[in-house]
Amino acid sequence: MTIANAKIRFNENGTPYATQFEDLYFSDNQGLDETNHVFVKHNKLLQRWENWQNQQFVIAETGFGTGLNVLVTMLHFDIFRQQSDNPTFRLHFISIEKFPISHEDLAKALSLYPELAPYSHALLEQYPIPVAGCHRLTFLGGKVILDLWLGDVHEVLPKMENKPQGLIDTWFLDGFAPSKNPEMWTQGLFEHMALLAKDQCHFATFTAAGHVKRGLREAGFDVQKQPGHGRKRDMLAGSIDKPADNLSRLPYFARKPATMNKTPKIAIIGGGLAAANCAYALSKRGLQATLYCQDNALAAGASGNAQGGFYPQLNAQAGHASQIHALSFNYASKLYQQLLNQGIHYSHQWCGTFQVAFNDKVAARYRKLVDNQTWPDALIHWIDAQQATNIAKVDLPYPGLFIPQGGWINLPELVAGLVKAADSTVVINQQLTSLARTNGPWQLNWQDGSQCDADIVIMATGSDSAAFQQMSPLPFRLVRGQVEAINSQNALANLSTVLCHKGYLTPAWQGSHAMGSTYVKDDTNRDYRLSEQQTNLTMHQQALEKCDWINDIQPTTSGRAAIRCSTPDHLPMVGAVPDTKIQSEQYHDLYKALPAKHYPPPINHTDLFMLCGLGSRGLSTAPLCAEILVSQILNEPLPLSSNLLDALNPNRFLIRGLIRRQG
Ligand SMILES: Cc1cc2nc3c(=O)[nH]c(=O)nc-3n(C[C@H](O)[C@H](O)[C@H](O)COP(=O)(O)OP(=O)(O)OC[C@H]3O[C@@H](n4cnc5c(N)ncnc54)[C@H](O)[C@@H]3O)c2cc1C
Ligand SMILES: C[S@@+](CC[C@H](N)C(=O)[O-])C[C@H]1O[C@@H](n2cnc3c(N)ncnc32)[C@H](O)[C@@H]1O
Numbered sequence: 001m002t003i004a005n006a007k008i009r010f011n012e013n014g015t016p017y018a019t020q021f022e023d024l025y026f027s028d029n030q031g032l033d034e035t036n037h038v039f040v041k042h043n044k045l046l047q048r049w050e051n052w053q054n055q056q057f058v059i060a061e062t063g064f065g066t067g068l069n070v071l072v073t074m075l076h077f078d079i080f081r082q083q084s085d086n087p088t089f090r091l092h093f094i095s096i097e098k099f100p101i102s103h104e105d106l107a108k109a110l111s112l113y114p115e116l117a118p119y120s121h122a123l124l125e126q127y128p129i130p131v132a133g134c135h136r137l138t139f140l141g142g143k144v145i146l147d148l149w150l151g152d153v154h155e156v157l158p159k160m161e162n163k164p165q166g167l168i169d170t171w172f173l174d175g176f177a178p179s180k181n182p183e184m185w186t187q188g189l190f191e192h193m194a195l196l197a198k199d200q201c202h203f204a205t206f207t208a209a210g211h212v213k214r215g216l217r218e219a220g221f222d223v224q225k226q227p228g229h230g231r232k233r234d235m236l237a238g239s240i241d242k243p244a245d246n247l248s249r250l251p252y253f254a255r256k257p258a259t260m261n262k263t264p265k266i267a268i269i270g271g272g273l274a275a276a277n278c279a280y281a282l283s284k285r286g287l288q289a290t291l292y293c294q295d296n297a298l299a300a301g302a303s304g305n306a307q308g309g310f311y312p313q314l315n316a317q318a319g320h321a322s323q324i325h326a327l328s329f330n331y332a333s334k335l336y337q338q339l340l341n342q343g344i345h346y347s348h349q350w351c352g353t354f355q356v357a358f359n360d361k362v363a364a365r366y367r368k369l370v371d372n373q374t375w376p377d378a379l380i381h382w383i384d385a386q387q388a389t390n391i392a393k394v395d396l397p398y399p400g401l402f403i404p405q406g407g408w409i410n411l412p413e414l415v416a417g418l419v420k421a422a423d424s425t426v427v428i429n430q431q432l433t434s435l436a437r438t439n440g441p442w443q444l445n446w447q448d449g450s451q452c453d454a455d456i457v458i459m460a461t462g463s464d465s466a467a468f469q470q471m472s473p474l475p476f477r478l479v480r481g482q483v484e485a486i487n488s489q490n491a492l493a494n495l496s497t498v499l500c501h502k503g504y505l506t507p508a509w510q511g512s513h514a515m516g517s518t519y520v521k522d523d524t525n526r527d528y529r530l531s532e533q534q535t536n537l538t539m540h541q542q543a544l545e546k547c548d549w550i551n552d553i554q555p556t557t558s559g560r561a562a563i564r565c566s567t568p569d570h571l572p573m574v575g576a577v578p579d580t581k582i583q584s585e586q587y588h589d590l591y592k593a594l595p596a597k598h599y600p601p602p603i604n605h606t607d608l609f610m611l612c613g614l615g616s617r618g619l620s621t622a623p624l625c626a627e628i629l630v631s632q633i634l635n636e637p638l639p640l641s642s643n644l645l646d647a648l649n650p651n652r653f654l655i656r657g658l659i660r661r662q663g
């Protein structure tokens with residue numbers, strides 16, 4: 001969903017000023033000092049980091065604005081960690097913003113602070129397009145995570161995934177002055193701050209307004225007046241004592257972390273996009289995993305295509321699936337760019353993708369998406385036939401939707417790049433036949449009769465996932481697909497963007513174009529078929545019938561077939577592997593819709609996790625899904641709202657069935 005940008009002007013000192021709120025974003029000439037005084041000093045950040053026992057410190061902020069508070073804190077953290085003897089200590093910053101500043105205004109505002117340049121540069125590189133929801137950005141090689149939530153604090157906070165022991169170690173209660181923005185400074189906000197706080201959570205705010213002081217006290221904070229910054233006489237700071245008793249919103253979807261020791265032995269079963277992304281996400285936390293792959297090379301399953309289209313599936317209504325796709329696509333797009341910046345090579349083209357409005361019905365659907373203004377133009381916008389022809393560099397007499405950040409990627413090279421960046425150990429020709437756990441670690445039984453153990457196991461086994469007893473009750477849907485390799489010649493050779501309709505056609509790479517793909521349900525045969533070549537050809541000729549050049553195309557027989565692992569609702573399964581037998585008993589009376597406290601937390605297979613069901617959009621969804629999974633395993637804040645996480649929970653089908661009394 002689109003979020004409106006802030007309306008800003010800059011005053012004579014270059015300080016940004018919000019015209020809607022008639023207030024400055026930070027003190028004239030003193031923004032940095034004010035952040036240091038109010039938020040760093042009065043939250044006692046440096047002293048608390050010095051004595052911190054956990055692996056991460058979580059700060060949450062109301063009003064991201066220019067990101068000045070985040071960047072100043074990051075500077076302190078960067079200096080601190082270089083002197084610290086705890087190299088895996090991480091800072092997790094959550095910031096919420098209702099009216100994000102445009103990229104251009106942000107660059108201008110931050111240019112006032114050259115001392116923050118390395119961090120500002122990294123922020124500007126990852127700054128998201130204005131789509132509502134959580135955007136996860138990473139800094140300092142993963143040592144700092146910023147979850148930038150776009151939306152109103154009053155809508156975002158209730159959707160944030162809380163934990164039994166709370167989520168936040170420190171609040172930066174920022175925002176325009178309470179008198180200029182009374183809608184934000186409500187009792188509801190203070191109550192939510194308390195709800196999400198961990199025991200001994202601190203807070204600081206620049207204001208000393210009476211109703212803020214009383215409201216925070218009423219919510220449970222101990223509030224002290226402190227000397228304010230500059231001309232402000234007072235400010236407020238304090239902390240909260242809190243028992244660890246947060247109730248889960250929907251207990252059956254509670255997401256449990258792994259039972260971790262400090263250096264867990266982690267096994268990832270799989271050698272495709274899912275496995276490689278999990279390995280990469282773990283490595284950013286300093287954790288190494290071993291990948292076990294049954295084939296004689298990585299990316300020999302669904303992730304074996306030389307050119308996969310990279311684009312999200314967006315609808316006119318921003319339902320759960322569309323929101324997940326939009327946020328995942330943005331995350332993936334930044335992650336792929338970061339890999340390139342690190343010198344990791346994989347063949348690709350960010351050439352955009354064009355969704356062809358190939359008949360009136362499709363055109364009407366696409367127009368609705370544009371007219372509803374569901375998504376920002378930077379993500380997807382309408383282009384007419386002439387613009388389409390100009391972009392595609394082939395005659396294309398159709399209008400449609402253009403996704404400028406899209407393109408194509410070579411999947412095996414991407415998988416290899418992720419594994420290289422993660423510096424993971426890879427064991428090929430190693431097929432897992434079963435796994436079991438009593439009280440100690442998981443015991444993994446291999447096809448050759450050997451065994452090994454692992455503390456944490458991540459199943460990224462694609463279309464073979466149902467072969468394991470623990471996952472066999474889950475409703476995987478297997479769909480065979482064949483993609484063609486088309487000789488690059490004649491007009492087609494000029495194709496310069498990815499064309500999508502019922503299928504897709506890419507620009508050339510090494511003399512051929514990928515033209516995909518077929519969908520054959522419940523067929524797990526991977527042989528190349530001439531009959532499906534004809535299906536692919538006919539599909540493209542019908543959809544692009546107004547293009548003369550489509551009749552010249554010549555498939556070769558070097559196309560490829562593989563098996564997609566999908567799910568009944570076409571969303572991946574991300575999280576703990578549910579013990580379906582026990583959960584069926586735990587929740588047998590869900591249809592009665594008793595109060596949440598009636599239901600216990602779900603029993604899962606301890607320390608067994610999964611990232612499966614990537615279906616036909618793995619390039620878009622795998623990176624964020626892996627990040628979610630690893631965040632869950634490590635008990636970090638999660639980068640999606642609870643309702644979207646529920647939509648990815650592997651036990652959702654069981655739960656839905658029990659609610660409808662069909663489980
Ligand atoms: C024809 C076709 C076209 C597609 N086009 C696109 C596209 O244009 N864009 C897009 O985004 N997506 C596309 N996809 C989907 C995309 O390829 C998948 O979503 C993604 O590759 C799935 O990755 P994965 O790691 O889950 O599965 P896979 O790549 O299948 O990986 C599963 C891995 O698990 C390993 N494994 C399984 N069982 C065991 C075991 N017992 N022991 C050890 N290892 C095991 C396998 O060896 C394999 O390495 C397409 C898929 C197909 C088939
Ligand atoms: C003073 S600025 C914050 C300055 C910021 N912390 C910084 O470091 O630059 C206040 C911010 O709060 C945002 N804001 C105002 N009302 C909000 C709301 N209800 N929900 C989320 N953000 C809000 C404004 O758009 C603005 O960016």
